[in-house]
Amino acid sequence: xxxxxxxxxxxxxxxxxxxxxxxxxxxxxxxxxxxxxxxxxxxxxxxxxxxxxxxxxxxxxxxxxxxxxxxxxxxxxxxxxxxxxxxxxxxxxxxxxxxxxxxxxxxxxxxxxxxxxxxxxxxxxxxxxxxxxxxxxxxxxxxxxxxxxxxxxxxxxxxxxxxxxxxxxxxxxxxxxxxxxxxxxxxxxxxxxxxxxxxxxxxxxxxxxxxxxxx
Amino acid sequence: xxxxxxxxxxxxxxxxxxxxxxxxxxxxxxxxxxxxxxxxxxxxxxxxxxxxxxxxxxxxxxxxxxxxxxxxxxxxxxxxxxxxxxxxxxxxxxxxxxxxxxxxxxxxxxxxxxxxxxxxxxxxxxxxxxxxxxxxxxxxxxxxxxxxxxxxxxxxxxxxxxxxxxxxxxxxxxxxxxxxxxxxxxxxxxxxxxxxxxxxxxxxxxxxxxxxxxx
DNA sequence: GAATTAATTGAACGTTCGTTTTATTATTAT
DNA sequence: ATAATAATAAAACGAACGTTCAATTAATTC
Numbered sequence: 001x002x003x004x005x006x007x008x009x010x011x012x013x014x015x016x017x018x019x020x021x022x023x024x025x026x027x028x029x030x031x032x033x034x035x036x037x038x039x040x041x042x043x044x045x046x047x048x049x050x051x052x053x054x055x056x057x058x059x060x061x062x063x064x065x066x067x068x069x070x071x072x073x074x075x076x077x078x079x080x081x082x083x084x085x086x087x088x089x090x091x092x093x094x095x096x097x098x099x100x101x102x103x104x105x106x107x108x109x110x111x112x113x114x115x116x117x118x119x120x121x122x123x124x125x126x127x128x129x130x131x132x133x134x135x136x137x138x139x140x141x142x143x144x145x146x147x148x149x150x151x152x153x154x155x156x157x158x159x160x161x162x163x164x165x166x167x168x169x170x171x172x173x174x175x176x177x178x179x180x181x182x183x184x185x186x187x188x189x190x191x192x193x194x195x196x197x198x199x200x201x202x203x204x205x206x207x208x209x210x211x212x213x214x215x
Numbered sequence: 216x217x218x219x220x221x222x223x224x225x226x227x228x229x230x231x232x233x234x235x236x237x238x239x240x241x242x243x244x245x246x247x248x249x250x251x252x253x254x255x256x257x258x259x260x261x262x263x264x265x266x267x268x269x270x271x272x273x274x275x276x277x278x279x280x281x282x283x284x285x286x287x288x289x290x291x292x293x294x295x296x297x298x299x300x301x302x303x304x305x306x307x308x309x310x311x312x313x314x315x316x317x318x319x320x321x322x323x324x325x326x327x328x329x330x331x332x333x334x335x336x337x338x339x340x341x342x343x344x345x346x347x348x349x350x351x352x353x354x355x356x357x358x359x360x361x362x363x364x365x366x367x368x369x370x371x372x373x374x375x376x377x378x379x380x381x382x383x384x385x386x387x388x389x390x391x392x393x394x395x396x397x398x399x400x401x402x403x404x405x406x407x408x409x410x411x412x413x414x415x416x417x418x419x420x421x422x423x424x425x426x427x428x429x430x
Numbered sequence: 431g432a433a434t435t436a437a438t439t440g441a442a443c444g445t446t447c448g449t450t451t452t453a454t455t456a457t458t459a460t
Numbered sequence: 461a462t463a464a465t466a467a468t469a470a471a472a473c474g475a476a477c478g479t480t481c482a483a484t485t486a487a488t489t490c
Contacts, residue, residue, distance in 0.1 A: 002484035003437040012437080028329055030245030034478060046480080047438050055478065111326060114243055151400050155392070158385050159378045159404055166377025177370070185366050189374055193408045217454035218467040227467080249448060261450080262468050270448065434489070439482105446477070457466070 013051045015041045020058055025104035029059055029112040059112060060120050066105045067127040073098050074134060084142030085196055091135055092190050095164050096183050103168045110165070132161060139194065149195030160190060228266045230256045235273055240319035244274055244327040274327060275335050281320045282342040288313050289349060299357030300411055306350055307405050310379050311398050318383045325380070347376060354409065364410030375405060 019040040023032045034055060038045040052058040077094035079086050099106050113121055136157040142148035150156050164186060171182060234255040238247045249270060253260040267273040292309035294301050314321050328336055351372040357363035365371050379401060386397060 002439055003486045004439085005486065007437050007486070009437065026329070028243070028245055030243055031330070033476075035476085043437095044439055045478085046440080049479070050437070114241070115246070151403060152392075155397070155400050156404065159381065159401065162381025162384065163374045163378040166374065166381070169377065170373050177367075182370070185370050186374065188366060189371065189408050192410060193404050195407060217469055218456045219469085220456065248446075250446090258467095259469050260448085261470080264449070265467065432490085434487100436487070437485085439484075441481090441483105443480075444478100447475080448473105450473075451471090452469100453471100454469075455467085457464100459464075460462080 009050070012041065012043065012047070016048060016051055016058070017062065021062055021104045021108055024059070024062070024112060025107040029055075029108070029115045056115065056117065056120075059108075059115060060124075062105065063109045063112070063116070063124050064127075066102065066109045067124060067131070069102070070098055071127065071131055074131065078134075082141070084138060084145055084147040085191070087138045088142065088148075088190065088194065088196070089187055091138055092160075092164060092187050093183055095161075096167055096186055097179070099165055099168050100171060100173070100179055100182075103171075106165065106168050132157060135161065142194065142196070147197060156194065160193065163189070227256065227258065227262070231263060231266055231273070232277065236277055236319045236323055239274070239277070239327060240322040244270075244323070244330045271330065271332065271335075274323075274330060275339075277320065278324045278327070278331070278339050279342075281317065281324045282339060282346070284317070285313055286342065286346055289346065293349075297356070299353060299360055299362040300406070302353045303357065303363075303405065303409065303411070304402055306353055307375075307379060307402050308398055310376075311382055311401055312394070314380055314383050315386060315388070315394055315397075318386075321380065321383050347372060350376065357409065357411070362412060371409065375408065378404070 016037070020032075020037055023037055023040060027036075034048055035045045038048055041048075048058075052061065074091070074094055077090050079090050081087075109124070113124065116124065136153050139148060139150055139153040139157055143150050143153065167182060167186070171177075173179070177185075231252070235247075235252055238252055238255060242251075249263055250260045253263055256263075263273075267276065289306070289309055292305050294305050296302075324339070328339065331339065351368050354363060354365055354368040354372055358365050358368060382397060382401070386392075388394070392400075
């Protein structure tokens with residue numbers, strides 16, 4: 001046999017990407033064989049090389065597009081207003097929504113960095129650092145305007161990102177909590193963590209803890 | 216050649232463990248070959264099989280002992296007093312100290328779970344869950360005594376653990392921050408996150424944010 | 431409808447993998 | 461000293477790996 005009836009390069013490539021994300025997330029990059037991936041797509045291993053020159057190229061492509069997607073999502077979600085609390089809220093909401101929606105791809109991007117060449121690792125880390133810098137900027141502006149109270153913005157940014165990204169480790173759609181509930185809780189925890197003063201939304205009815213934003 | 220002068224089973228086994236933790240942390244379990252590990256120890260690959268029947272046995276041993284170490288460390292650090300704030304502080308301090316001290320082993324235990332058999336995965340996850348339950352208990356007690364204000368103790372426990380464990384991703388000893396500084400910052404962030412009321416330590420000098428514990 | 435291009439198969443390549451077996455030497459106990 | 465045991469080396473095993481190549485068929489273009 002050779003070319004199969006109904007075969008379409010674009011569809012095959014998309015199927016390869018999808019299957020690769022799922023398989024790498026489940027088995028790990030090193031543990032997934034090209035034959036396994038091909039079988040998942042319903043094709044022979046050799047066919048994969050029409051779309052990706054090497055296994056590492058495939059991994060890199062998945063990671064790069066994931067990071068680009070994250071960056072673009074934040075570009076869209078970023079509020080025009082300068083209010084630090086609103087901006088931080090938007091960052092948290094976007095981060096959680098994106099990571100829950102693309103749990104598998106996030107897993108791949110976070111866990112398989114060591115399988116990249118030095119050059120490509122640098123490239124991905126640069127994109128990640130740029131994204132994280134956005135959060136540091138929001139935090140710093142909040143400190144300057146007095147909206148937040150933070151010891152160390154760099155450290156706090158890392159702590160927040162680890163906390164938020166960690167959602168994908170335990171969150172499973174359709175279980176006890178909805179995405180909206182999880183997001184609300186994380187937003188609330190974030191605002192307390194940065195010592196946000198009340199500057200938007202309704203005031204907390206509770207008698208205590210007057211300095212945290214009610215959400 | 217065969218047995219080498221000065222060879223000692225106990226020392227070799229210890230060297231294998233040490234080298235394995237370091238290599239797996241750096242390359243990943245699948246990417247590390249038994250020959251590579253043997254070379255690091257200064258021995259032939261066949262010699263490894265005197266100490267660990269299979270590669271997976273080696274991985275499992277490393278993980279199990281890491282989890283046992285974490286559990287025992289908390290047993291020792293757990294304060295006798297029932298004060299929730301003090302207990303939470305002890306949990307955070309122990310967690311961060313342990314994870315920074317054993318960064319590589321933590322990396323292995325967190326990243327290579329998928330290389331375990333189903334049975335052994337269950338065993339490790341059971342130990343992890345038991346350790347995490349300790350934190351949930353501390354949080355719940357704090358809520359009951361009114362020391363903490365938390366929406367969802369389960370979710371908050373996961374968020375805190377992700378945040379704290381995340382330290383190993385970016386922390387490098389001897390860089391900008393000392394372990395003590397990092398621990399102090401994380402303690403402060405944790406107490407704000409759980410809405411801790413002042414119940415120990417000195418009051419915060421700052422005029423604002425009267426509800427967070429000063430550390 | 432013939433020529434060209436796109437998509438895929440099937441077989442094979444050399445390499446590396448985890449692991450086993452057997453032989454050999456160092457150490458310890460008698 | 462000699463026997464027993466512990467620790468390793470050296471070589472080999474079959475299997476699986478990523479990748480390449482030539483052949484073959486489907487779809488498209490002219």
